[in-house]
Amino acid sequence: xxxxxxxxxxxxxxxxxxxxxxxxxxxxxxxxxxxxxxxxxxxxxxxxxxxxxxxxxxxxxxxxxxxxxxxxxxxxxxxxxxxxxxxxxxxxxxxxxxxxxxxxxxxxxxxxxxxxxxxxxxxxxxxxxxxxxxxxxxxxxxxxxxxxxxxxxxxxxxxxxxxxxxxxxxxxxxxxxxxxxxxxxxxxxxxxxxxxxxxxxxxxxxxx
Amino acid sequence: xxxxxxxxxxxxxxxxxxxxxxxxxxxxxxxxxxxxxxxxxxxxxxxxxxxxxxxxxxxxxxxxxxxxxxxxxxxxxxxxxxxxxxxxxxxxxxxxxxxxxxxxxxxxxxxxxxxxxxxxxxxxxxxxxxxxxxxxxxxxxxxxxxxxxxxxxxxxxxxxxxxxxxxxxxxxxxxxxxxxxxxxxxxxxxxxxxxxxxxxxx
Numbered sequence: 001x002x003x004x005x006x007x008x009x010x011x012x013x014x015x016x017x018x019x020x021x022x023x024x025x026x027x028x029x030x031x032x033x034x035x036x037x038x039x040x041x042x043x044x045x046x047x048x049x050x051x052x053x054x055x056x057x058x059x060x061x062x063x064x065x066x067x068x069x070x071x072x073x074x075x076x077x078x079x080x081x082x083x084x085x086x087x088x089x090x091x092x093x094x095x096x097x098x099x100x101x102x103x104x105x106x107x108x109x110x111x112x113x114x115x116x117x118x119x120x121x122x123x124x125x126x127x128x129x130x131x132x133x134x135x136x137x138x139x140x141x142x143x144x145x146x147x148x149x150x151x152x153x154x155x156x157x158x159x160x161x162x163x164x165x166x167x168x169x170x171x172x173x174x175x176x177x178x179x180x181x182x183x184x185x186x187x188x189x190x191x192x193x194x195x196x197x198x199x200x201x202x203x204x205x206x207x208x
Numbered sequence: 209x210x211x212x213x214x215x216x217x218x219x220x221x222x223x224x225x226x227x228x229x230x231x232x233x234x235x236x237x238x239x240x241x242x243x244x245x246x247x248x249x250x251x252x253x254x255x256x257x258x259x260x261x262x263x264x265x266x267x268x269x270x271x272x273x274x275x276x277x278x279x280x281x282x283x284x285x286x287x288x289x290x291x292x293x294x295x296x297x298x299x300x301x302x303x304x305x306x307x308x309x310x311x312x313x314x315x316x317x318x319x320x321x322x323x324x325x326x327x328x329x330x331x332x333x334x335x336x337x338x339x340x341x342x343x344x345x346x347x348x349x350x351x352x353x354x355x356x357x358x359x360x361x362x363x364x365x366x367x368x369x370x371x372x373x374x375x376x377x378x379x380x381x382x383x384x385x386x387x388x389x390x391x392x393x394x395x396x397x398x399x400x401x402x403x404x405x406x407x408x409x410x
Contacts, residue, residue, distance in 0.1 A: 022405035027397075029347055030404065033354035034362070034397035038389065040355075041362045045385075058382060065390065081355050088323035089212050089315040092359070097276070099212045099315030100229075101308045104236055105280055160284060161243070161300045162291055170287040184382050191383075192390055199394050 024201075028074050031199060035066045035078035036085070040092035056177035057094040063114045064144035064185035067121025068136060069192060071202025075118040083111065106159035113151025117143045126203035131193050133186070140182045140189075145175075211320045212312075220263040220317040225326040232314050236307045243303060252306040259313045273312050277305065324352060350409070354400065358393075365392045 022030070039062030067075035082092060083103075091098035093111070102111060124139030125131060149171065157167035193200055215221075220228070235252055242248040260270045281301060288297040331338065331345035338344050369388050373380055 022401035023410055025342055025347065026404050026409055027401040029351045030354065030401040031394065031397045033351045034358050034393050034400070036351075036355045037358035037362050038393050040359055041366060041389075042386070044363075045366070058386070061382070061386065065386075069390070069394075077351075081351055084324075084327060084352060085320075085355060088327070089318065089320045090356070091210070091212055100232070100311035101315060104307045104311035106284060106304060158240070159300075159304055160288055161296065162288065166287075166291050184386070187383060188387055188390065191387055195387075196391050196394060198398065 028077075031070055032074050032078040032081055035062070035070055035075075036081035038062055039066060039078065039082050040085075043092065043094040044096065056174070056181070058181070059094045060114070060144065060148070060178065061181040061185055063118050063148075064121055064140050064182060065188060067118035067123075067143055068125045068140060068185060068189040069199050070122065071126045071200070072119045072122035073202070075122040076115050079114045079118050083115070086111075106156050107152065108159075109155025110148055110152030112155075113148040116151065117147040119143070120147050122202065125189065126200065126206075128206060129200065129203040131190060131200070131203060133190065136186045136189055137182075140185050144182055144185065145178050212315045213319050214263075214265060214269070214316045215319070216264050216317065218263045218317070220259060220313070223317075225318055225322055228314055228318060232310050235310055239303055239307050249299070249303055249306065252310065253302070256306055256309045256313060259310070263313065263317045265316060269316075270309070273309060273316075274305075277308060280308070281305070324349070327352070350404075358396075358400075361396060362389070362393055365389055365396075368392075 039059060042062040043057050043059035045058055063079060066078045069075070070078060086092050086098045086102055087100055089099050093102050102108065120143030121139045122143075124142065125136045127135055149168075153164060153167050153171060156162075156171065157164045160167065162170075197204065235255060238248060239252045257270070260266065260273075284301050284304060285297055288300060292300070328345055328349050331348060335345055338348075366385070366389060369385055369392075370380065373384070378384065
């Protein structure tokens with residue numbers, strides 16, 4: 001399949017020399033890299049001040065979308081790529097934070113929870129094709145919120161010397177933002193599945 | 209995208225990546241394990257202060273790092289003050305800050321490229337295992353460098369979308385911005401995959 005840029009760069013290409021179609025592995029690498037970069041960019045966009053003055057970034061929206069759009073393996077892979085680069089010293093987390101310090105602070109558990117989180121979002125959301133709305137909602141809620149909190153809260157409680165209940169109470173301030181992002185993620189996933197279904201290959205392979 | 213690394217030639221800069229990482233990992237582990245001990249806390253703080261001086265970053269650099277962490281301090285101390293005494297809060301915040309500063313020291317004194325190279329060295333012997341998952345150390349390195357290259361590309365997509373919105377007098381909403389960003393990024397991923405295939409990457 002030719003796309004615009006290739007046609008523009010090689011208008012006189014003979015029809016017999018068709019470009020090699022990329023293997024699934026190469027396509028996967030490219031998609032994971034692009035999504036890792038997308039999650040990073042979403043974290044740098046201006047934060048949305050929420051009621052109560054807690055600013056939220058769209059970074060976790062990117063994590064939910066990674067799982068929902070790319071499926072479990074590539075979704076989790078995109079998050080791992082991002083984490084590897086953050087650990088290597090690039091400022092790719094929300095508002096330009098990064099470096100090894102991001103994994104030493106109290107929110108380290110949340111960031112690490114994105115990996116199983118994105119995996120579960122993908123596993124549930126892409127269990128069938130076409131996508132089912134209830135599955136996407138369940139996947140984004142369980143993977144994008146429940147799993148991430150389950151990984152994040154114990155670390156938060158331990159680092160701050162609080163009990164798990166106290167940590168959960170503090171974290172309640174972020175719940176409205178996360179629910180809002182989950183809603184946006186579900187809507188975006190379904191719009192994208194209609195507008196551009198190519199990346200949903202995990203689901204499309206198990207068409208039912 | 210500017211790496212957080214500060215070039216230099218100090219002892220800390222020259223230390224092998226693995227040794228530096230292990231040292232900082234152990235210090236963080238000890239700080240978390242002996243959380244009640246004032247002695248351990250003082251030693252860790254002294255170590256990070258000494259590290260900042262040794263690395264030639266100095267007190268000003270340390271203060272700049274602390275300023276970067278101002279939100280962490282606020283987010284840490286406000287809720288703690290509700291549940292714990294001021295002394296306990298101060299102690300906890302000091303411990304978390306010491307560990308984060310130590311980790312920042314690693315980031316400040318180690319070049320990103322050097323860390324990525326050592327990732328690859330660690331992954332190489334795991335290659336047979338990775339191949340079972342359809343991966344290889346080479347593919348992972350390729351994905352990492354593609355990601356670095358893609359960040360400015362996606363930022364430029366975002367700028368393009370904002371400009372188009374502004375031209376039509378649209379307010380930026382998360383949905384209206386992220387959907388075109390997703391489509392553009394995924395199309396770009398497809399083009400990149402084709403370009404890689406055309407260059408013989410399998």
